[in-house]
Amino acid sequence: MESRETHGAPEPEERRNRRKPGGPEVAGPDLNMTPMIDCVFQLLIFFMCATKFKTLEGKLLAYLPKTMGPHNVPSPEEKLPIRVTLHWNPHTRQAKVYVGQQYMGIADRGGIAAAETRVREIRTTGTEKAEIDAQPVLPFRYVSDTLNALIRSRVKEISFAASPP
Amino acid sequence: MARPRRVDEGELRMEMTPMIDCVFQLLIFFMICTEIAQSELEMLVLPRASEAVPDDPPERGRMVLNVTKDGRIRWRGQDLTRQGLHDRLALQARLRLQRETGLSDQAILIRSDSEAEYRNVQTILQECAKVRIWKIELAAATAAKPKGRE
Numbered sequence: 001m002e003s004r005e006t007h008g009a010p011e012p013e014e015r016r017n018r019r020k021p022g023g024p025e026v027a028g029p030d031l032n033m034t035p036m037i038d039c040v041f042q043l044l045i046f047f048m049c050a051t052k053f054k055t056l057e058g059k060l061l062a063y064l065p066k067t068m069g070p071h072n073v074p075s076p077e078e079k080l081p082i083r084v085t086l087h088w089n090p091h092t093r094q095a096k097v098y099v100g101q102q103y104m105g106i107a108d109r110g111g112i113a114a115a116e117t118r119v120r121e122i123r124t125t126g127t128e129k130a131e132i133d134a135q136p137v138l139p140f141r142y143v144s145d146t147l148n149a150l151i152r153s154r155v156k157e158i159s160f161a162a163s164p165p
Numbered sequence: 166m167a168r169p170r171r172v173d174e175g176e177l178r179m180e181m182t183p184m185i186d187c188v189f190q191l192l193i194f195f196m197i198c199t200e201i202a203q204s205e206l207e208m209l210v211l212p213r214a215s216e217a218v219p220d221d222p223p224e225r226g227r228m229v230l231n232v233t234k235d236g237r238i239r240w241r242g243q244d245l246t247r248q249g250l251h252d253r254l255a256l257q258a259r260l261r262l263q264r265e266t267g268l269s270d271q272a273i274l275i276r277s278d279s280e281a282e283y284r285n286v287q288t289i290l291q292e293c294a295k296v297r298i299w300k301i302e303l304a305a306a307t308a309a310k311p312k313g314r315e
Contacts, residue, residue, distance in 0.1 A: 057217075064301055
């Protein structure tokens with residue numbers, strides 16, 4: 001009877017390493033997987049780290065005015081900045097947005113987008129400065145969203161109102 | 166076909182490969198852990214901003230201040246009090262003071278958690294203004310621009 005080996009079929013590992021009855025243990029030509037697994041793990045770690053470092057953060061430029069004190073008082077002919085006020089209600093946990101005295105809506109429900117539209121309209125009159133007046137208890141993301149909206153509406157100078165000490 | 170190798174009974178072979186692998190894995194693990202521990206960047210949820218510009222390359226010598234969700238101001242893994250913040254900013258400002266203008270060219274990156282109260286960022290802005298630092302950047306996660314906008 002002809003054996004399977006003569007047909008060139010792959011020999012199962014169990015059969016190759018099987019101890020022959022009465023004979024010594026024979027180690028077959030085994031494939032060492034360890035280096036390959038190592039390489040895979042090394043690559044995995046490398047890519048995990050590389051992905052983390054590659055995720056770059058962005059930034060919004062919020063340069064402070066270079067003038068201080070009495071020099072910062074606008075001259076009479078200079079137009080006042082567009083004032084965007086953010087009022088936080090801790091009970092409802094909602095932020096109200098105003099441009100000047102005009103109510104724009106709840107920040108999470110299109111208030112900031114409405115403010116952006118209004119700022120664009122005001123800008124056509126020649127005012128190129130805006131000021132964000134936010135309550136200290138307001139979550140920072142609303143300030144960031146407002147700053148983002150003002151940058152998008154192409155306001156040239158954006159400043160932050162200081163709260164009284 | 167390779168001839169099967171005979172294994173002598175009683176021979177003690179020590180496989181070095183797994184040990185070297187473990188050593189290398191541990192080495193990498195500790196290198197990464199050390200890197201993260203010394204990092205200036207805290208794990209924060211930054212606000213998203215479509216107009217954020219990539220922070221690439223970051224300005225040399227820039228000071229990174231982190232504001233955590235619970236309102237702590239952290240610099241290089243340390244909590245700063247208001248006085249500590251003022252002292253640190255004053256020191257940094259002096260290093261890059263422009264004598265002609267009296268302003269400091271020291272850049273500050275404020276990384277605030279999106280849910281942190283604005284008062285903490287405001288504190289940093291006020292302290293920066295006191296020591297004549299004007300180059301302020303607010304960190305933001307970049308977001309895709311909404312459709313239909315310029």
